[in-house]
Amino acid sequence: MSSHSPADTRGYKFLHKVFLVGLLLKGANAFLELVSGLVLLLLPIATLQSATETALRPLMRLLPEGPWHARLERLTASITPEGTLFAAWYFLSHALVKLLVVVCLVKGWVWAYPLSIAVFAGFMTFQTWEFFHGHAIMYMLLNIMDVFLILLTVNEWRHAMRLKHLKTA
Structure with missing residues (x-):
């Protein structure tokens, strides 16, 4: 077993920073x-x-x-x-929904990861419907951001679960 925790890996640190930037953008939105x-x-x-x-x-x-x-x-x-x-x-x-999700994710509450994935997927569904009915390209740009944020959230969630497992082992 490696002496480094998953948090010490360079790849995770980079993706974590990208995740935080994504949350900052979602919070600004x-x-x-x-x-x-x-x-x-x-x-x-x-x-x-x-x-x-x-x-x-x-x-x-x-x-x-x-x-x-x-x-x-x-x-x-x-x-x-x-x-x-x-x-x-x-x-x-x-x-209000976005701010709540962003705050919960920044706090690192494990239950917030699946909730935020569901919320972002719900937003994507609505944004896709709006795009096809109103043809506003902004909705597709928001969807692209949400896809990346979902992938980064899954990565953060897995990382949080690994850390939780390491602490209990």
């Missing part, structure tokens, strides 16, 4: 969703509509008439109280 949800809840609809129109106006001048131009026009017209409330709920709920 959750923070942005939290802020977005709060903004949608707290700002009046007229302010949101005006800000959206102002932000998109230069882009719409550049785009020729066509599908992307029409999509941006629909976006500005689709800001409604119901839609805004749904988006706020969506952002806030996703943010």
Whole structure:
């Protein structure tokens, strides 16, 4: 048996750092969703509509008439109280779930590893559905990040179980 614990291996240390960076990115994404949800809840609809129109106006001048131009026009017209409330709920709920998972993983709680894998897989399912219905490439980019995070979480979980086994042996 080697005198080095699994934590001493260079490969594990590198993957652990990548895992922590992935958690940092997931936490940053959750923070942005939290802020977005709060903004949608707290700002009046007229302010949101005006800000959206102002932000998109230069882009719409550049785009020729066509599908992307029409999509941006629909976006500005689709800001409604119901839609805004749904988006706020969506952002806030996703943010809270992600923050909870990230905190539990950073703490190294063994039960959090399978839970986080299930949560990330659930997000991937939803993001894939959204991609095929809305064609937003961002969902596929999030899926790629989630696949890597799931693989890194499996690695961390195995490592935690090995350490637990070594401590009891």
